[in-house]
Amino acid sequence: MAGRPKDPKINLRIYEELGQLLEQQPYSAITIDELAENTQISKATIYRRWKDKDTMIIDMFLNEVHGTSEIKGEFFNDLYAMLLKMTRIYTRPLGKAVIQILLTNEENSLRNHFMEDYFNAYRQVLREIASQRIPEDQQDIFIDLIFSPIYFNILIKPETLTDQYIHDMLKTVIRSFIPDESY
Template identity: 30%
Template sequence: MSSPEPATPAEPARRPRGRPRDPGAEGRILDAALEEYGERGWSGFTMDAVARRAGVGKSTVYLRWQDKDSLLIDAVDARTGGIEDVDTGSFRGDLVELSANLFRHYLDPAGWATLRLAVDAAASPSALGTFSARVAEQHTAAVLAIVGRAVARGEATSDLPPAPLVFSLYGAVTMQTLTLSGSDRQLPDAEIRRRVTELVDFLLR
């Protein structure tokens, strides 16, 4: 009778090739994309520069985004997603909160980048990408939702045109932030709310 063969020790699990995934890389890349754009604009914006600023390899960026347009869309979506998330229970309250969120955003480096995105897209003779349209869609959808709730509550009539409201509200906030520079951009929250409340009350009149 033959003796049993000695048991073969189990092979250790193989580690996947390449570097382990960095759980914080995506957030750093999105932040770096907006910072890079805010400084250099469309013509100077490159995926390689974003990778250097984020402290990751170029392959990490290219594996997630195929071009700078798709990267900028995701960066804008990630950093503006909470601006329109308002529901105070009143038409006036929603407009004030939306305007205050937008004002704070524009005073942030990420907000400056989104402003530059819009300006570059408007000034270019050819389409730069779809990111500017994405921003406009987000803002319009937010105001449509606010107007819809106001109509349902009886605070506004169904013929209230949302487009002029979007242009008036966002345009006024944008112009106010563009007139600020240096230390003037460090506005306390109470001052931001005072300014936007004054604006909303003027529009509603």
């Protein structure tokens, strides 16, 4: 017997509260007890949905980013829009918490969940965009050259990640593959 279906409104209430808490305090300070008390949702209900806070935060992140990519068929503009969106997600408290979880959590299943449901899916969308102008055998290198400076700066110096920086970096990477391209 499967039991009662999970009410999606409960997840939304928890995500809203978790988002507010992340704005006010570091990820490490947030507890399931605090979430349960603030949302008036029992800890048992929370633990039926997620095994721990890390899994909850990764799921919240995935819930937020799924279905938000729009490809218009404009090579540079589509790439630029995706990179801006990605950067903005990671520079917010939720994105910072996800980075902290991925760097400190040794549980492979959580990393695999993130890799399958976000990172690989995001790469596939970038591959679709890149396929307009970049030969297939070079697409992975092209994508790595776009991702690398963004992730480096997210970790080391996030203040660098301005719209202009992303624009200039993208132009530079594209020109290394398509020298006569101008944007």
